[in-house]
Amino acid sequence: ILNVEQSPQSLHVQEGDSTNFTCSFPSSNFYALHWYRWETAKSPEALFVMTLNGDEKKKGRISATLNTKEGYSYLYIKGSQPEDSATYLCAFHDYKLSFGAGTTVTVRA
Amino acid sequence: DSGVTQTPKHLITATGQRVTLRCSPRSGDLSVYWYQQSLDQGLQFLIQYYNGEERAKGNILERFSAQQFPDLHSELNLSSLELGDSALYFCASSVGGTSDEQYFGPGTRLTVT
Numbered sequence: 070i071l072n073v074e075q076s077p078q079s080l081h082v083q084e085g086d087s088t089n090f091t092c093s094f095p096s097s098n099f100y101a102l103h104w105y106r107w108e109t110a111k112s113p114e115a116l117f118v119m120t121l122n123g124d125e126k127k128k129g130r131i132s133a134t135l136n137t138k139e140g141y142s143y144l145y146i147k148g149s150q151p152e153d154s155a156t157y158l159c160a161f162h163d164y165k166l167s168f169g170a171g172t173t174v175t176v177r178a
Numbered sequence: 179d180s181g182v183t184q185t186p187k188h189l190i191t192a193t194g195q196r197v198t199l200r201c202s203p204r205s206g207d208l209s210v211y212w213y214q215q216s217l218d219q220g221l222q223f224l225i226q227y228y229n230g231e232e233r234a235k236g237n238i239l240e241r242f243s244a245q246q247f248p249d250l251h252s253e254l255n256l257s258s259l260e261l262g263d264s265a266l267y268f269c270a271s272s273v274g275g276t277s278d279e280q281y282f283g284p285g286t287r288l289t290v291t
Binding site: 101162 | 180211220221222223226234235236268270276277278279280281282283284285
């Protein structure tokens with residue numbers, strides 16, 4: 070079982086503040102890294118698929134970076150809003166997918 | 179709505195029984211993935227099919243099997259069910275493989291009593 074770690078496990082952010090969190094993964098046999106947003110009682114929703122070292126992706130106020138050589142990816146949320154409250158999952162894709170346990174973000178109004 | 183459909187939404191069955199979960203991918207998607215989410219574990223990848231062929235296998239028990247049909251829908255068969263098989267089973271689909279976004283269905287909640 071591959072070790073995909075996300076930190077912190079949870080965080081609380083004041084509305085309007087920016088935040089970021091980490092996904093660590095093995096640096097060998099890398100195919101892709103996926104980020105998902107998962108709201109309670111819903112299904113995971115794809116945010117980004119990152120394939121190249123140095124990749125940076127952006128969707129609205131959310132962005133992500135990738136470092137495959139050292140095995141980490143950061144997800145950033147700029148100007149957090151209450152609707153950003155969710156669990157953010159990363160998944161390391163070699164020939165199969167291995168998920169981290171997620172970072173649960175709670176945005177306080 | 180992701181465009182991925184799963185049936186049934188809920189399933190309650192007894193230990194030792196066999197059930198079949200069904201997934202219809204988004205139109206045009208060739209890959210189907212199956213995942214399991216148990217209470218005490220995170221999201222676990224079970225198996226992937228691409229255009230009818232098994233592409234990758236994860237933590238899938240021997241009691242479980244899956245297939246993808248010519249119309250690209252997929253079925254996950256769970257047999258000799260145990261209490262520990264109670265979980266939420268998700269199906270996801272993507273256009274191709276590794277570098278494509280996956281779209282998740284609403285899931286099937288399986289309860290084994």
